Amino acid sequence: MFISRFRVNTARPGARRLLSSPQAMHAAVMSSFPHLLPSDTPQPDAPRVLWRLDQRARAEVLLYIVSPDRPDLTHLVEQAGWPAVAGPENPGWQTRPYAPLLDRLTAGDRWAFRLTANPVHTIRRKEGEPRKLTAHLTPIHQMGWLLDEERQERLGFRVCEKPADRRLLPEGTTHHKRPHPGDRYELAIRDTRSLSFDKSRGSGGRRDKPVTVVTVTFEGRLEVTDPDALRRALTQGIGRARAYGCGLLTLSPLTQPAQKIP
Structure with a gap:
């Protein structure tokens, strides 16, 4: 399991489109996993892709994703992030293994x-x-x-x-x-x-x-x-x-x- 955080660039038109529609945001999140198809239905008792938007200020919106696999959020950076400053050391999002927290409960x-x-x-x-x-x-x-x-x-x-x-x-x-x-x-x-x-x-x-x-x-x-x-x-x-x-x-x-x- 992994937990990821992505800061949304609210000044970008693509970001405003995603923030205005949970349906569009869900599609964008699910597109972060190459092996998942739109028709895939998660098993009732299996880990699944979860996401949440936290708005801490008008221009500070964070997208959190918990997922069984490591996501690739490159398309989100291009649509709703800061692609000009993204690079190998800082792709535009952070992902960490979730197991250390789960195991310490x-x-x-x-x-x-x-x-x-x-x-x-x-x-x-x-x-x-x-x-x-x-x-x-x-x-x-x-x-x-x-x-x-x-x-x-x-x-x-x-x-x-x-x-x-x-x-x-x-x-x-x-x-x-x-x-x-x-x-x-x-x-x-x-x-x-x-x-x-x-x-x-x-x-x-x-x-x-x-x-x-x-x-x-x-x-x-x-x-x-x-x-x-x-x-x-x-x-x-x-x-x-x-x-x-x-x-x-x-x-x-x-x-x-x-x-x-x-």
Whole structure:
């Protein structure tokens, strides 16, 4: 497994086209692997290509890729990077083996994490109608999706709780008479976006209905409960819409002061 980072040159027209369409970005990412064909479907339990865009400032957008094989991002450098300054020593992106991090995961260890996900649930508007998949739209429900005990157990971690003396109220804040998870847990929502884009179908120019994906970027701290399950989450992704930049969980050492979420 490998993890790669590519800084997007937001001034280039090619970059703006990729950033405006998760479908186009997915195609560009998958083109980084010569042996993969567009028709290839990953096996359910196999490591897969995952990607995520992190926007730290208006002109600082980073593309992260986790993949079973080392990628060649030359085409991305040409379309959306700085090709004039790329060279053998600095091709325009960084790739490192992922195994050292995966191998050091141990139950009880704590890490800072970042995850962009597509929190969804099923609803039935009328009796007798089939259940419909829909996105969580409020922060309390989006956090609740990640904090679900069964989901965390399946993913091999639990989100850390804040010490009692750092909570606004002993039982946490309230929201419509319900506990608000944002004051109890080391968890924050950094970004929420609703992406709508066309998905081409076939070569005749026909198009499906526009695809809409609600993405939420979480940051916080977690404790490892099942290292093998967490390794699967890190290499297979979390939740839906993984082809559209969701599902990639990344970890970093806890180097920040205890009172801050990284």
